Amino acid sequence: MDLHVIGPLASPVERAAVDTVLGSAESGWTGGQRDARNDGHVARGGHAARARRDLLLPALHALQDRVGQITQPGLNYVCKRLSVPPAEAYGVATFYALFTTTPRASAVAHMCDDIACRLAGAEEVCKDLQRTLGPAGSPARDGTMTWLRSPCLGRCELAPAALVTVAGESPIRRELAPIDAVGIIGALEVALNRGADAAPRATASGPAAVTASVPQAGDSGLRLLARIGTTDPTSLDDYRAHGGYVALRNAIAMGAVATTREVTDAKLLGRGGAAFPTGRKWAAVAVQPAQPHFVVCNADESEPGTFKDRVLLEADPFAVIEAMTIEGFATGASRGFLYLRGEYPLAEARLLGAIDTARAAGLLGVDVAGSGWAFDIELRRGAGAYICGEETALFESIEGKRGEPRNKPPFPVEAGLFGKPTAVNNVETLANVLLILGNGDGVGGGARFATLGTEGSTGPKLFCLSGHVARPGVYEVPFGTTLRELLELGGGVPGGRAIRAILLGGAAGVFVGPDALDVPLTFEGTRAIGASLGSGVVMVFDEAADMVGTLRRIAAFFRDESCGQCVPCRVGTVRQEELLARLADPTPGKAPRSRADELALLADVGRAMRDASICGLGQTASSAIESAFRQPELVGL
Amino acid sequence: MTAAHRPGESPLRIPAPPMPPAIEAIFTTPPARASRTPEAPPVQAPAPVTITIDGIEVSVPSGVTILDAARAQGLDLPTLCYLENLAPVNVCRICVVEVTGSRVLVPACSRKVEAGMEIQTESERVRHSRKLVLEFLGSSVDLSLAGEREPDGDLARWAERYGADASRFGPPSEPAAAGVRDAHEPGHHHAPEGAEAAFATSIAQPVKVDNELYVRDYSKCILCYKCVEACGEDAQNTFAIAVAGRGFDARISTEWATPLPESACVYCGNCIGVCPTGALMFKSEHDMREAGTWDGSAQTVTETICPYCGVGCVLDLHVQDNTIVKVTSPMDSSVTEGHLCIKGRFGFEFTNERRRG
Ligand SMILES: Cc1cc2nc3c(=O)[nH]c(=O)nc-3n(C[C@H](O)[C@H](O)[C@H](O)COP(=O)(O)O)c2cc1C
Ligand code: SF4
Ligand code: SF4
Ligand code: SF4
Ligand code: FES
Numbered sequence: 003m004d005l006h007v008i009g010p011l012a013s014p015v016e017r018a019a020v021d022t023v024l025g026s027a028e029s030g031w032t033g034g035q036r037d038a039r040n041d042g043h044v045a046r047g048g049h050a051a052r053a054r055r056d057l058l059l060p061a062l063h064a065l066q067d068r069v070g071q072i073t074q075p076g077l078n079y080v081c082k083r084l085s086v087p088p089a090e091a092y093g094v095a096t097f098y099a100l101f102t103t104t105p106r107a108s109a110v111a112h113m114c115d116d117i118a119c120r121l122a123g124a125e126e127v128c129k130d131l132q133r134t135l136g137p138a139g140s141p142a143r144d145g146t147m148t149w150l151r152s153p154c155l156g157r158c159e160l161a162p163a164a165l166v167t168v169a170g171e172s173p174i175r176r177e178l179a180p181i182d183a184v185g186i187i188g189a190l191e192v193a194l195n196r197g198a199d200a201a202p203r204a205t206a207s208g209p210a211a212v213t214a215s216v217p218q219a220g221d222s223g224l225r226l227l228a229r230i231g232t233t234d235p236t237s238l239d240d241y242r243a244h245g246g247y248v249a250l251r252n253a254i255a256m257g258a259v260a261t262t263r264e265v266t267d268a269k270l271l272g273r274g275g276a277a278f279p280t281g282r283k284w285a286a287v288a289v290q291p292a293q294p295h296f297v298v299c300n301a302d303e304s305e306p307g308t309f310k311d312r313v314l315l316e317a318d319p320f321a322v323i324e325a326m327t328i329e330g331f332a333t334g335a336s337r338g339f340l341y342l343r344g345e346y347p348l349a350e351a352r353l354l355g356a357i358d359t360a361r362a363a364g365l366l367g368v369d370v371a372g373s374g375w376a377f378d379i380e381l382r383r384g385a386g387a388y389i390c391g392e393e394t395a396l397f398e399s400i401e402g403k404r405g406e407p408r409n410k411p412p413f414p415v416e417a418g419l420f421g422k423p424t425a426v427n428n429v430e431t432l433a434n435v436l437l438i439l440g441n442g443d444g445v446g447g448g449a450r451f452a453t454l455g456t457e458g459s460t461g462p463k464l465f466c467l468s469g470h471v472a473r474p475g476v477y478e479v480p481f482g483t484t485l486r487e488l489l490e491l492g493g494g495v496p497g498g499r500a501i502r503a504i505l506l507g508g509a510a511g512v513f514v515g516p517d518a519l520d521v522p523l524t525f526e527g528t529r530a531i532g533a534s535l536g537s538g539v540v541m542v543f544d545e546a547a548d549m550v551g552t553l554r555r556i557a558a559f560f561r562d563e564s565c566g567q568c569v570p571c572r573v574g575t576v577r578q579e580e581l582l583a584r585l586a587d588p589t590p591g592k593a594p595r596s597r598a599d600e601l602a603l604l605a606d607v608g609r610a611m612r613d614a615s616i617c618g619l620g621q622t623a624s625s626a627i628e629s630a631f632r633q634p635e636l637v638g639l
Numbered sequence: 640m641t642a643a644h645r646p647g648e649s650p651l652r653i654p655a656p657p658m659p660p661a662i663e664a665i666f667t668t669p670p671a672r673a674s675r676t677p678e679a680p681p682v683q684a685p686a687p688v689t690i691t692i693d694g695i696e697v698s699v700p701s702g703v704t705i706l707d708a709a710r711a712q713g714l715d716l717p718t719l720c721y722l723e724n725l726a727p728v729n730v731c732r733i734c735v736v737e738v739t740g741s742r743v744l745v746p747a748c749s750r751k752v753e754a755g756m757e758i759q760t761e762s763e764r765v766r767h768s769r770k771l772v773l774e775f776l777g778s779s780v781d782l783s784l785a786g787e788r789e790p791d792g793d794l795a796r797w798a799e800r801y802g803a804d805a806s807r808f809g810p811p812s813e814p815a816a817a818g819v820r821d822a823h824e825p826g827h828h829h830a831p832e833g834a835e836a837a838f839a840t841s842i843a844q845p846v847k848v849d850n851e852l853y854v855r856d857y858s859k860c861i862l863c864y865k866c867v868e869a870c871g872e873d874a875q876n877t878f879a880i881a882v883a884g885r886g887f888d889a890r891i892s893t894e895w896a897t898p899l900p901e902s903a904c905v906y907c908g909n910c911i912g913v914c915p916t917g918a919l920m921f922k923s924e925h926d927m928r929e930a931g932t933w934d935g936s937a938q939t940v941t942e943t944i945c946p947y948c949g950v951g952c953v954l955d956l957h958v959q960d961n962t963i964v965k966v967t968s969p970m971d972s973s974v975t976e977g978h979l980c981i982k983g984r985f986g987f988e989f990t991n992e993r994r995r996g
Pocket of ligand 5: 728734
């Protein structure tokens with residue numbers, strides 16, 4: 003391949019930004035200073051440059067953070083450094099919603115208008131923003147700031163939420179929740195005027211904030227959430243004082259095979275949505291002859307209504323690092339990747355701190371905890387793409403490509419990240435691993451873990467309770483707790499209003515009515531009523547809730563987040579959204595067909611997406627919508 | 640800087656393992672040669688596996704795809720994004736079949752057979768998905784030329800076979816102005832409101848004519864990825880075009896939608912050769928179609944060898960009214976596998992310069 007790069011040269015600022023990730027360019031071949039004597043005779047770059055393709059996303063982040071845009075000269079420089087064809091790099095840059103290839107104000111408010119925030123008045127905030135700053139995306143205040151609508155930001159318990167990003171020498175990313183238009187504009191102004199240090203951290207990290215997200219914080223019966231609010235998330239000593247790094251010591255003492263056996267005996271099922279047995283996954287990776295093996299922690303949490311992983315990552319970061327280390331030990335990996343969604347800056351700061359601290363303490367690196375085994379973890383930041391939570395899309399994204407899911411088989415345990423055997427697990431799944439391998443006061447041992455919960459769903463479970471409940475937040479309950487009991491924990495519906503519907507499992511889940519309140523919250527219990535636990539979303543809609551608007555927002559979400567690779571999902575999500583718009587506005591004479599025909603067509607679309615799409619996104623894009631139309635009283639259409 | 644990375648290197652790049660000790664005896668005398676060329680080691684034929692296709696038990700070589708197996712049985716499975724000489728991307732989903740035990744339908748073009756597989760190629764479930772795929776494409780893409788062209792067969796015939804009726808989704812929306820679709824940012828689409836929703840959103844847009852050799856009419860693009868594969872890894876290794884954008888806004892594009900003459904394109908035309916819908920087309924053909932003078936039935940195809948260099952590529956000259964109107968190469972040619980370079984593909988204009996006077 004001849005790298006063909008056109009347009010102006012990158013500015014010193016752009017080059018410096020990219021160099022923070024890639025180091026400085028070594029020769030004229032890779033975009034550096036050209037030295038005719040040396041560069042003229044030996045070609046440099048080539049394979050070595052292409053081998054670093056996985057640094058494409060980090061380099062794009064550096065550009066976006068520094069100059070507020072992926073500029074053509076900047077991207078060209080990245081292309082030269084990594085020997086990536088510009089058309090391909092452009093395809094990557096235009097895949098991710100947090101990157102922009104067109105000029106944009108440096109200060110941007112990403113206002114969440116997704117389902118939970120809608121229930122909390124996000125549309126009013128958007129209207130206020132529109133009044134003060136103009137339409138979404140238009141430059142305001144002399145082109146210094148703008149606002150955009152955003153899909154779920156994972157702060158549903160504090161809705162409505164926004165994320166503020168300010169590009170510059172010290173770029174700012176800050177989560178704000180709950181927030182209104184005045185607060186958002188204020189935060190933008192402060193950030194623009196005074197830079198990173200002056201702007202108050204809107205997401206408080208003290209005990210008050212934790213209680214707002216975890217109402218149970220401090221309760222003695224908690225296992226997964228035991229350290230939340232009681233342990234300083236920035237202190238390794240405090241983590242150790244609260245049972246930290248016991249599980250890793252136990253694992254190393256018993257050996258990789260026994261460690262995996264404990265996880266298998268625990269009958270732990272993955273908490274990321276697919277409920278796959280974790281022990282089986284680890285064992286399958288461990289025996290693969292191909293080397294090296296990788297472990298990946300899926301912290302892309304972008305399912306609307308989901309925020310449990312965020313709470314764990316922010317408030318118990320060492321736990322995630324320790325559990326990944328155990329997973330690496332059990333599967334014979336030497337490198338782990340933690341893929342974190344780009345909208346979680348606080349979690350990112352905490353995790354980077356935890357990784358550095360753990361490495362300094364010899365708990366990561368060439369000799370983990372004195373065992374002679376080498377393992378390290380690298381954090382990779384997502385860039386605004388729900389689909390990158392799908393495990394194979396996640397691999398593509400880490401590899402520096404568009405987040406398009408791969409065809410399966412082959413499965414990740416055989417050919418995953420960089421084509422090598424890979425164990426990928428959700429954050430909450432990993433948190434359970436610490437209980438299994440911890441000592442008695444936690445849970446201690448697979449067999450003991452398996453006695454918690456029910457036969458088919460072992461262990462404790464986190465639920466993300468949001469919407470119309472008195473005390474939304476992350477709740478830990480044993481599997482088998484009923485929906486009614488969970489809602490009671492959350493204080494029920496405020497104002498004594500009746501429940502109209504409950505969304506189980508997120509946008510990819512299903513709506514159930516009040517008649518389902520006694521369903522036990524287990525994998526098998528929800529399956530029996532045609533629902534699923536998904537990512538643990540329990541979103542409550544009271545009798546006055548705007549269900550039609552909610553359904554249309556869900557349809558718009560899938561329309562936006564489809565990767566576009568396969569026809570059923572790429573076009574099906576568009577047709578589904580149009581059908582909902584027609585059903586919501588049944589002006590006589592406007593709709594081309596009868597309502598019954600429209601509903602039949604909606605069902606046809608849903609069935610094809612479910613049957614013929616490549617990945618879980620398309621396969622579940624009609625799930626919640628169809629479930630609502632199966633129970634017309636929920637929709638009120 | 641994202642603090643996740645140290646300049647130049649991520650913390651994780653674990654040093655390469657030490658090289659094995661240098662082999663010392665490099666310069667020893669080689670063993671005496673065998674007096675005759677040794678036989679090639681016997682190649683083990685792949686063990687056949689038994690599968691059931693549409694109720695009939697058949698034995699096929701292991702490692703073949705369901706599509707290969709079905710076609711060997713004489714079954715007519717539709718494909719759009721599949722092409723023998725490209726790596727299967729399985730994105731169009733028109734070839735899906737039902738495999739017992741699989742929750743979802745599986746793409747025949749890429750899924751390998753496994754012993755004991757029970758496959759149904761025309762079940763009601765299969766027919767439903769194929770019908771909807773055809774309707775999804777028909778309602779969003781201009782498929783008017785998708786039927787005529789080899790090798791992907793006849794879209795209209797399939798539409799009839801599966802009872803596809805794209806008009807169920809309403810009349811197509813108005814074409815976008817030039818450049819509008821190229822500028823769509825991911826994650827921020829315009830949601831249909833009110834009367835807009837009566838129209839089926841389409842990708843209609845003006846034809847891109849930016850050079851003298853070929854045009855790109857992306858209103859006709861089904862996003863089968865073939866041109867990207869042919870331009871990149873699978874043939875040309877130029878990577879001038881790639882998929883940009885996301886979801887329904889995904890599109891084939893050069894960087895920043897740069898016109899082809901400024902892009903990396905070398906005009907090999909291999910993308911034209913694989914495009915199944917006529918989205919990529921010789922400018923000569925495009926102009927004649929615009930003028931209404933294109934007449935496929937009046938054309939002859941003459942097979943010849945490219946006169947330019949010593950490779951000896953097989954050319955098919957498509958001739959109408961004693962004028963070459965386009966050049967292709969047969970997919971099954973062992974020399975070209977259907978791919979050419981700019982000279983063979985476009986270097987025929989001089990034959991049209993008749994000596995005057
Ligand atoms: C569209 C889509 C999005 C997903 N998003 C996530 C996610 O954000 N986090 C997650 O852990 N798993 C997500 N998954 C599931 C992963 O593909 C995978 O099953 C999971 O990470 C495996 O971990 P587990 O076994 O611990 O659950 C998603 C799947 C799909 C199809
Ligand atoms: S189902 Fe949707 S998200 Fe998944 S591969 Fe297909 S287009 Fe992409
Ligand atoms: S003509 Fe050749 S180089 Fe140009 S885009 Fe097509 S395949 Fe790529
Ligand atoms: S231009 Fe043609 S070959 Fe390329 S993706 Fe579109 S339909 Fe396929
Ligand atoms: S031909 Fe198999 S998915 Fe397109």
